[in-house]
Amino acid sequence: MTKVPAKICGLNEPRAVTAAVEGGAAMVGFVFFRRSPRFVTADQAAALAALVPRSVKKVGLFVDPTDVEIETVLDHVRLD
Secondary structure, three states: OOOOOOEEOOOOOHHHHHHHHHOOOOEEEEEOOOOOOOEOOHHHHHHHHOOOOOOOEEEEEOOOOOHHHHHHHHHHOOOO
């Protein structure tokens, strides 16, 4: 059986990050769109990203961000 890499997005709680990683997610995603119910701040994303092993990629979802918004996130959390 072939494994298909999966990305689990919209994670905003430690237990959800842990479940995604333990469940075999290849990527986890954080939402930086303020109007989303899954929105996380750069500081929250940094804390959640610290739970993710290096073998799992971390990605961010942005909607029409400014350069400053992207820089702020990247100053706090390393996205792949």
